[in-house]
Amino acid sequence: MPSLEYYIVLSTILFCIGVWGVLRSRNAIVVFMAIELMLNAVNLSLVAFASHMKGILANIIQNIPADKIPDLIQTSTASGQVYAILVMTVAAAEAAVGLAIIISIYRMKDSVNVDDINIMKW
Amino acid sequence: MAEDQIKTLVALVPIFPLLGFLINGFFNKKLPEKLVGIIGSGSVFLSFILSVWSFILLIGLPEHARFIHANWFDWIISGSFAAGFSFLYDPLSSVMMLVVTGVGFLIHVYSIGYMHGDAGYSRYFAYLNLFTFAMLMLVMGDNLILLYLGWEGVGLCSYLLIGFWFHKKSASDAGKKAFIVNRIGDFGFALGVFLIFWTFASAGHPTVSLSEISHLAPELLVAGGGIVTAITLLLFLGATGKSAQIPLFVWLPDAMEGPTPVSALIHAATMVTAGVYMVARLSAVFVLAPVTMAVIAIIGVTTALFAATIGLVQNDIKRVLAYSTVSQLGYMFLACGVGAFASGIFHLMTHAFFKALLFLGAGSVMHALAGELDLRKMGGLRKYMPRTFITMFIATLAISGVPLFSGFFSKDEILYNAFTSQYGHPILWALGLIAAILTAFYMFRLLFMTFYGKSRMDPEVEKHAHESPNAMTVPLMILAVLALIGGYIGLPHALGGGAWFEKFLEPVFSGAHAGASEAAHHSYLVEYLLMFASIIAAGIGILMAYMSYIGNPQRPKALAEKFSGIYKVLLNKYYVDEFYNFIIVQPIVTGSLFLWKIFDVKIVDGIANGSAALIGWISAKSRTVHTGLVRNYALMFVLGVVVLLGFVFFR
Amino acid sequence: MIPFVILAVLAIFGAVMVVTRKSPVASAVYLVMVMVILAGLFVLLGAYFLAAFQIIVYAGAIMVLFLFVIMLLNLRKDEFGRDPRVLQKYLGFSFAVLIMIQSVIIVGWAVKDRSGEGQSVAIESLEKTSDAERNEYLSVESVAETLFTRFAYPFEITSVLLLAAILGAVVIARRRSVTNDEEDV
Numbered sequence: 001m002p003s004l005e006y007y008i009v010l011s012t013i014l015f016c017i018g019v020w021g022v023l024r025s026r027n028a029i030v031v032f033m034a035i036e037l038m039l040n041a042v043n044l045s046l047v048a049f050a051s052h053m054k055g056i057l058a059n060i061i062q063n064i065p066a067d068k069i070p071d072l073i074q075t076s077t078a079s080g081q082v083y084a085i086l087v088m089t090v091a092a093a094e095a096a097v098g099l100a101i102i103i104s105i106y107r108m109k110d111s112v113n114v115d116d117i118n119i120m121k122w
Numbered sequence: 123m124a125e126d127q128i129k130t131l132v133a134l135v136p137i138f139p140l141l142g143f144l145i146n147g148f149f150n151k152k153l154p155e156k157l158v159g160i161i162g163s164g165s166v167f168l169s170f171i172l173s174v175w176s177f178i179l180l181i182g183l184p185e186h187a188r189f190i191h192a193n194w195f196d197w198i199i200s201g202s203f204a205a206g207f208s209f210l211y212d213p214l215s216s217v218m219m220l221v222v223t224g225v226g227f228l229i230h231v232y233s234i235g236y237m238h239g240d241a242g243y244s245r246y247f248a249y250l251n252l253f254t255f256a257m258l259m260l261v262m263g264d265n266l267i268l269l270y271l272g273w274e275g276v277g278l279c280s281y282l283l284i285g286f287w288f289h290k291k292s293a294s295d296a297g298k299k300a301f302i303v304n305r306i307g308d309f310g311f312a313l314g315v316f317l318i319f320w321t322f323a324s325a326g327h328p329t330v331s332l333s334e335i336s337h338l339a340p341e342l343l344v345a346g347g348g349i350v351t352a353i354t355l356l357l358f359l360g361a362t363g364k365s366a367q368i369p370l371f372v373w374l375p376d377a378m379e380g381p382t383p384v385s386a387l388i389h390a391a392t393m394v395t396a397g398v399y400m401v402a403r404l405s406a407v408f409v410l411a412p413v414t415m416a417v418i419a420i421i422g423v424t425t426a427l428f429a430a431t432i433g434l435v436q437n438d439i440k441r442v443l444a445y446s447t448v449s450q451l452g453y454m455f456l457a458c459g460v461g462a463f464a465s466g467i468f469h470l471m472t473h474a475f476f477k478a479l480l481f482l483g484a485g486s487v488m489h490a491l492a493g494e495l496d497l498r499k500m501g502g503l504r505k506y507m508p509r510t511f512i513t514m515f516i517a518t519l520a521i522s523g524v525p526l527f528s529g530f531f532s533k534d535e536i537l538y539n540a541f542t543s544q545y546g547h548p549i550l551w552a553l554g555l556i557a558a559i560l561t562a563f564y565m566f567r568l569l570f571m572t573f574y575g576k577s578r579m580d581p582e583v584e585k586h587a588h589e590s591p592n593a594m595t596v597p598l599m600i601l602a603v604l605a606l607i608g609g610y611i612g613l614p615h616a617l618g619g620g621a622w623f624e625k626f627l628e629p630v631f632s633g634a635h636a637g638a639s640e641a642a643h644h645s646y647l648v649e650y651l652l653m654f655a656s657i658i659a660a661g662i663g664i665l666m667a668y669m670s671y672i673g674n675p676q677r678p679k680a681l682a683e684k685f686s687g688i689y690k691v692l693l694n695k696y697y698v699d700e701f702y703n704f705i706i707v708q709p710i711v712t713g714s715l716f717l718w719k720i721f722d723v724k725i726v727d728g729i730a731n732g733s734a735a736l737i738g739w740i741s742a743k744s745r746t747v748h749t750g751l752v753r754n755y756a757l758m759f760v761l762g763v764v765v766l767l768g769f770v771f772f773r
Numbered sequence: 774m775i776p777f778v779i780l781a782v783l784a785i786f787g788a789v790m791v792v793t794r795k796s797p798v799a800s801a802v803y804l805v806m807v808m809v810i811l812a813g814l815f816v817l818l819g820a821y822f823l824a825a826f827q828i829i830v831y832a833g834a835i836m837v838l839f840l841f842v843i844m845l846l847n848l849r850k851d852e853f854g855r856d857p858r859v860l861q862k863y864l865g866f867s868f869a870v871l872i873m874i875q876s877v878i879i880v881g882w883a884v885k886d887r888s889g890e891g892q893s894v895a896i897e898s899l900e901k902t903s904d905a906e907r908n909e910y911l912s913v914e915s916v917a918e919t920l921f922t923r924f925a926y927p928f929e930i931t932s933v934l935l936l937a938a939i940l941g942a943v944v945i946a947r948r949r950s951v952t953n954d955e956e957d958v
Contacts, residue, residue, distance in 0.1 A: 002774050005880055005883075005884050006777060006781070007814070009877055009880060010784065010785075010814075012873055012877060012880070013785055013788075013873060014784060014785065014788050014807075015872075015873075015876075016869045016870065016872050016873035016876075017785070017789055017791075017792055018788070018792075019865075019868070019869040019872060020792055020865060020866055020869035020870075021792035022753075022865075023753060023756055023861065023864075023865025023868065023869065024792060024856075024862060024865050024866070025792065026856065027797055027848070027853070029797050029839065029842060029843060029846075030792075030794075030797055030800050032839070033791055033797075033800055033801065033804050033839065034791065034792060036804065036831075036835065037788055037791060037792075037804065037807065040807065040808060040811055040831070043811070043827075044814060044815075047815055047818050047820050047823055048818060050818075050820065051818040051819050051820060051911055053910075073910060074910045074915060075919065075923065077910040077911060077915070078910065078911075078915045078916050078919035079923070079924075081823050082916060082919055082920050082924050084820075084823055085823070085826060085920065086924075086927065086931055088826065088827070088831065089830075089931045089934070089935065090931070090934065091831075092830060092834065092938075093934055093935050093937075094938070095835050095838060095839070096939065096942040097938050099838060099839070099842045099942070099946075100942035100943075100945040100946035101945055101946075102842065102846075103842065103845065103846070103945075103946045104945050104946055106846050112846060112848065113853055114753055115753065115858070117752065118749060118750030118751050119750060120748070121748055121749055121750025121751075753858070753865075754861065757861060757864055760868045760869070760872070761868060763868075763872060764871050764872060764875070767872065767875040767876070767879075770875075771875070771878075
């Protein structure tokens with residue numbers, strides 16, 4: 001089983017590709033997809049941390065009584081997944097509202113090119 | 123306890139004029155004219171009564187106990203510095219208070235008649251009361267700050283009253299001139315005050331109290347040293363401004379634009395003597411600086427002579443009196459400069475009587491002649507206004523130094539001290555004597571041209587020439603009595619008197635009189651000789667005036683033509699105004715114009731507008747950063763992430 | 774290790790494709806692929822429930838929504854032509870690479886720090902927890918218990934957020950008439 005670092009590096013790479021996509025794409029929908037990609041990269045790192053919680057805790061706890069450790073591992077492992085679930089939920093909500101906004105803009109400007117949407121300029 | 127009683131009385135003295143000012147000032151024009159006059163003069167009368175009362179109590183006290191401090195409240199306290207609203211009541215301030223309230227009261231009464239029917243009647247009385255209040259502050263204040271308050275207060279009232287008829291341009295200009303010229307002197311005075319405080323504070327005695335300063339001065343200041351000379355010269359600069367001495371005398375003749383009682387009260391009897399009072403009050407400091415004493419004496423006698431020569435040829439009745447005032451003030455400074463402070467104050471007092479009388483008399487003449495000021499258009503008024511004539515005659519005799527009149531005693535004492543005092547010099551005496559001849563001449567010239575000879579009035583005016591109302595002539599008569607007998611309180615030993623006035627003031631000047639007391643041991647012979655010289659001088663002056671203006675009225679004209687150069691110079695007052703205008707005013711105007719047109723408009727405004735324009739330009743350029751493109755914003759956002767992560771590397 | 778490498782390479786390839794495709798439909802399809810691969814990685818990590826969740830919610834629901842919108846707007850490929858903002862394009866790429874390098878370096882530091890550190894008493898009890906125990910902690914029961922006890926409050930808040938998002942999406946996306954809102958709802 002690969003160690004935690006591999007997952008983190010993979011997550012970083014995916015995240016940065018997402019960043020690149022946000023900066024590069026002019027199509028608003030593709031920008032959104034890049035954002036989803038970034039969220040997924042974060043999720044990957046969350047789940048990776050959760051499942052490697054034993055090794056992580058080994059590095060950070062020094063003064064916790066031994067009998068409390070199994071409970072701590074259980075809670076933190078589950079928490080990582082719960083976070084991932086919450087992130088997905090929020091991503092779903094964000095996608096719904098964001099796509100609604102894109103539709104609304106498309107009605108107004110007849111375009112989904114983010115470079116056409118510059119009414120905020122000076 | 124007489125002392126506590128005095129404290130109460132003295133504290134009450136300035137309140138009445140202040141109340142009068144507030145009532146007349148706030149109910150301006152709402153009160154009937156009569157009531158305004160009663161409030162105005164009544165308040166000063168009450169002050170006068172209290173002054174007399176406390177004066178009587180003061181005389182009852184033993185000599186060494188005649189220094190009473192009354193503290194109203196703490197005024198300014200800052201660290202070790204403290205200036206209370208406190209009064210010092212001693213022989214010197216008691217005399218000054220009597221003069222201010224006494225002469226002031228008479229002039230207030232006179233004003234009731236003189237200002238009758240004027241549109242600014244209550245405003246006038248409000249100013250006059252405010253002036254009395256400020257002048258009382260000046261003479262009663264126990265510290266330099268309070269003295270300065272009064273000093274500026276009287277300056278303000280002087281400005282307001284000179285420009286009382288402000289719709290007349292010459293009047294408002296004269297007010298401004300007086301104010302600005304006084305500013306120069308006051309600047310020096312303020313610097314002197316600061317220097318005193320600084321010097322005393324650095325010696326461990328942070329005080330501005332007058333009595334403490336006088337007390338500590340011999341201890342803390344090096345006699346003849348640079349600091350004390352600087353202090354006294356700066357203070358004297360203030361005195362030259364307020365008391366119209368060379369080089370700052372130019373405002374006083376112009377101040378005659380104000381109502382005549384104002385000229386009498388402020389510009390003859392009281393305010394202009396503030397400088398003399400201040401020098402006398404700080405005599406303990408002044409005697410420590412022989413250089414300053416010499417400067418004061420020289421400036422005093424020069425002013426006396428200088429102003430007297432101008433007075434010889436002026437044709438405006440009030441201007442003659444104004445130059446006479448400048449000249450007499452020069453005498454007082456001569457007295458101070460030779461260390462005879464008591465003589466200076468003595469002359470101050472007698473001068474207050476007869477000069478106020480002269481001004482009021484001149485006012486009475488103007489009143490009779492519908493405001494005519496030109497001596498050449500008067501003459502023969504003796505029969506129209508006998509009371510004014512007689513009182514003015516007495517005053518003229520007094521100022522000319524005719525024996526038995528008050529001016530004789532005081533002026534003679536000054537000349538005597540100028541000759542014999544350790545600070546004195548025969549040249550000072552000689553110059554003073556010449557000024558005395560000139561004084562007698564120009565005063566009698568004024569008298570003769572006004573009251574004697576054939577009438578040169580317009581027939582229209584002559585028809586209405588009349589004696590003034592009682593409100594005006596009664597004060598004249600009271601003042602005439604004072605001018606007649608006022609001198610006897612200072613009758614010198616040589617004439618069988620006790621020099622009571624000098625003795626009374628002696629404790630005040632005890633610090634300053636260490637040297638002057640020696641002078642008293644001169645033999646009476648010198649005193650008689652000097653006195654005789656003074657009498658001769660007065661006689662010569664009067665005789666010359668008689669010969670010129672009664673004996674042969676053509677002679678002055680012939681003389682003026684013969685010496686037309688000198689005459690012109692004198693008539694134009696030595697061109698001092700023109701000189702100041704050329705040397706000081708014009709460069710300032712030119713410089714100001716330069717500062718306004720070039721420096722302010724081009725540079726200051728240029729910087730202000732330029733910086734605004736620069737900001738505008740930068741903003742116009744930099745706002746293009748806001749492209750409105752979400753991708754650009756995201757790029758900047760990511761740049762921020764890069765930088766933040768970069769910090770981790772440089773942590 | 775080998776399954777991870779294969780999945781990782783595929784995920785990176787898919788992500789690059791998402792970003793670089795000109796047609797949004799192609800991008801969407803590649804994104805679905807990335808998500809499925811991520812679900813596979815979740816399985817590798819032992820988080821089976823989350824893997825299922827990922828496929829159902831993301832690949833199933835969200836991506837369908839995306840495709841729906843693309844279809845609705847009738848977007849064609851090559852719509853925009855060449856990007857005129859060259860600076861934006863290159864700077865964007867450089868910044869993304871910079872972030873990646875920085876992050877990887879930081880991860881590297883962490884690895885280096887950990888390798889040198891001494892072990893404590895607590896570690897010994899940690900070592901005792903076996904893989905079986907770990908899988909138990911990652912199980913659906915464990916997740917559900919934590920979600921509905923410890924995270925009950927955030928969970929409920931999320932539901933409110935979803936409700937708000939639904940309403941917001943409806944309000945924003947509905948067609949507005951100039952004269953009267955009520956007619957066209």
